[in-house]
Amino acid sequence: MISYTEKIKLSAESNANIKGGNLDSKKLEAILLESKVLYTLMLDYEYGKGNLQNVELVDDSLIFTSAHAGILKVSYDINEFSICSALDYTGAYKMLLNFQIDVQTGEISLTGEERFE
Numbered sequence: 001m002i003s004y005t006e007k008i009k010l011s012a013e014s015n016a017n018i019k020g021g022n023l024d025s026k027k028l029e030a031i032l033l034e035s036k037v038l039y040t041l042m043l044d045y046e047y048g049k050g051n052l053q054n055v056e057l058v059d060d061s062l063i064f065t066s067a068h069a070g071i072l073k074v075s076y077d078i079n080e081f082s083i084c085s086a087l088d089y090t091g092a093y094k095m096l097l098n099f100q101i102d103v104q105t106g107e108i109s110l111t112g113e114e115r116f117e
Contacts, residue, residue: 003114004111007108008108009107010031025064039052039055042095045113046093049080051080052076053077055074055076057073068101072097076092076094077091096113097112097113
């Protein structure tokens, strides 16, 4: 089984907010969307399956399970198009991700689902 992990380095201000207990789900969502790490992580999972589009957090899906960890859901589309193969397909997908915030290093680790390859 394979699972992929991507890390984001937090700004000093964001890390201070976490240490002070002042990070809510909306602030974390903004950090994740700004970093483009969700796109990179989905690309790792879906490499070679088509054009990755519309990578977004599912509304209100980010949930803290502890002070520095939780889950969230990402939605995305994969588009395959080939004139030679008469192929034009767009599929909608969703994936659950786990996140862990390391206040010592100032990093957020995002890990996707385990996949059988």
